[in-house]
Amino acid sequence: MLENLDALLLARLQFAFTISFHIVLPAFTIGLASYLFVLNALWLITKRQVYEELFEFWKTIFAVAFGMGVVSGIVMSYQFGTNWSQFSDKVGPVIGPLMGYEVLTAFFLEAGFLGVMLFGFHRVGHGLHLFATGMVALGTLLSATWILAANSWMQTPAGFGVNEAGQFVPLDWWAIIFTPSFPYRFVHMVLAAYLTTALVVGACGAWHLLRGGAPRRSSTMFVMAMGMVAVVTPLQILAGDQHGLNTLEHQPAKVMAMEGHFDSHPDGAPLILFGLPDQKNKRVDYAISIPGLSSLILKHGWKEPLAGLDTIPDELEPPVAVVFWSFRIMVGLGMAMLLLGLWSAVAWWRGRLTTDRWLHRAAVVMGPSGFLAILAGWITTEVGRQPYTVYGHLLTAESVSPIAAPAVAVSLLAFIAVYFFVFGAGIFYIVRLMARLPAEPEEEVLDKGPVRTAGITPGPAQGTPQGDTHGH
Numbered sequence: 001m002l003e004n005l006d007a008l009l010l011a012r013l014q015f016a017f018t019i020s021f022h023i024v025l026p027a028f029t030i031g032l033a034s035y036l037f038v039l040n041a042l043w044l045i046t047k048r049q050v051y052e053e054l055f056e057f058w059k060t061i062f063a064v065a066f067g068m069g070v071v072s073g074i075v076m077s078y079q080f081g082t083n084w085s086q087f088s089d090k091v092g093p094v095i096g097p098l099m100g101y102e103v104l105t106a107f108f109l110e111a112g113f114l115g116v117m118l119f120g121f122h123r124v125g126h127g128l129h130l131f132a133t134g135m136v137a138l139g140t141l142l143s144a145t146w147i148l149a150a151n152s153w154m155q156t157p158a159g160f161g162v163n164e165a166g167q168f169v170p171l172d173w174w175a176i177i178f179t180p181s182f183p184y185r186f187v188h189m190v191l192a193a194y195l196t197t198a199l200v201v202g203a204c205g206a207w208h209l210l211r212g213g214a215p216r217r218s219s220t221m222f223v224m225a226m227g228m229v230a231v232v233t234p235l236q237i238l239a240g241d242q243h244g245l246n247t248l249e250h251q252p253a254k255v256m257a258m259e260g261h262f263d264s265h266p267d268g269a270p271l272i273l274f275g276l277p278d279q280k281n282k283r284v285d286y287a288i289s290i291p292g293l294s295s296l297i298l299k300h301g302w303k304e305p306l307a308g309l310d311t312i313p314d315e316l317e318p319p320v321a322v323v324f325w326s327f328r329i330m331v332g333l334g335m336a337m338l339l340l341g342l343w344s345a346v347a348w349w350r351g352r353l354t355t356d357r358w359l360h361r362a363a364v365v366m367g368p369s370g371f372l373a374i375l376a377g378w379i380t381t382e383v384g385r386q387p388y389t390v391y392g393h394l395l396t397a398e399s400v401s402p403i404a405a406p407a408v409a410v411s412l413l414a415f416i417a418v419y420f421f422v423f424g425a426g427i428f429y430i431v432r433l434m435a436r437l438p439a440e441p442e443e444e445v446l447d448k449g450p451v452r453t454a455g456i457t458p459g460p461a462q463g464t465p466q467g468d469t470h471g472h
Contacts, residue, residue: 031197203367
């Protein structure tokens with residue numbers, strides 16, 4: 001029994017480790033593909049050289065991140081057969097087709113147009129190149145659609161039956177794809193991808209503004225990115241709130257763990273800001289809380305009752321401490337993003353967006369925050385689902401392969417070693433690419449080409465870097 005428990009834990013750790021690498025890479029490419037499409041469209045409309053230059057700069061980074069995402073996805077999928085064969089056998093009739101649809105639509109679409117997008121800027125018509133870029137961006141969104149449909153079915157299963165062999169079989173594909181949680185998860189994830197990309201682009205632009213390099217390009221990307229952060233962050237907070245209300249309806253135990261509510265609160269539940277959850281003794285030590293605020297957020301009333309984990313059997317409770325803290329990390333990073341967006345909006349209003357060096361430093365620090373928030377959100381979602389793989393129907397302990405713990409341990413150690421070497425090198429290369437924004441020629445002061453007229457210094461209205469910055 002102990003060996004089986006150890007194998008289960010190791011299998012969970014291995015899947016968590018591999019998917020932690022995988023989830024951030026597609027999220028980055030989803031946002032970056034759409035950003036490339038915007039840059040391509042802006043160049044086609046305005047013919048401003050800066051958009052072409054930024055497209056050429058970011059498409060290389062996209063290609064590296066895309067390749068790393070494909071590799072990490074292949075490795076992750078093999079674990080369904082090695083460590084989770086019971087899960088694959090039971091849910092294969094439902095999850096298998098969804099994964100197949102992802103390959104047939106999204107991956108084929110991306111692969112079909114990726115080469116045109118990466119190498120065809122000056123080899124095919126500009127309209128065709130824009131179309132290819134749009135198809136790659138659409139492919140990334142379709143990929144997210146199918147993967148989130150599969151995950152949402154595991155979170156809020158619907159439209160299925162169980163045959164004599166104990167397998168989940170589809171009865172209504174519309175219900176399987178569009179589960180009650182799917183719209184909320186899809187919007188929340190896509191906005192997270194766009195926000196993550198905007199923060200990375202903004203950090204890159206801020207870094208070069210601080211160093212004084214390529215002011216026209218760095219100013220353009222920084223202004224575009226901070227505008228995205230200022231607009232998307234409030235939308236993401238609203239989407240997260242709606243997602244939380246949906247989770248309360250369909251996965252109440254997860255919300256109880258997120259809030260740290262071991263006890264039910266018939267007269268209004270407090271919002272616990274910080275504390276140390278003690279699952280053994282069913283309490284949160286050193287809690288700092290605001291009375292009634294949790295009920296106000298979740299039920300829109302200070303005195304509205306909220307059930308606690310005392311209504312859930314102990315063996316069906318999720319690991320409270322992990323869910324409690326990962327949720328607070330995600331929310332805390334979201335608040336920091338909101339402050340960065342507000343700061344950027346005020347700086348733009350005052351005409352200081354590209355000159356406020358403290359804002360640029362803050363943007364550099366916040367560059368990785370989107371990835372951290374995605375990881376924290378994934379941990380909240382997946383650990384909060386425990387002890388189920390298919391919520392309410394299939395336990396995680398019933399999903400693992402009949403495999404010995406030493407075998408899982410060896411493969412886990414191998415994954416750790418290979419991943420840190422391969423993906424560490426890839427991430428290092430991407431960071432180096434971002435740090436090496438090509439210098440702008442000294443005579444290049446107009447977007448449509450260099451000015452070589454001796455003795456003439458164009459003013460802001462003619463397109464100097466200062467004029468270009470204010471133009472954005």
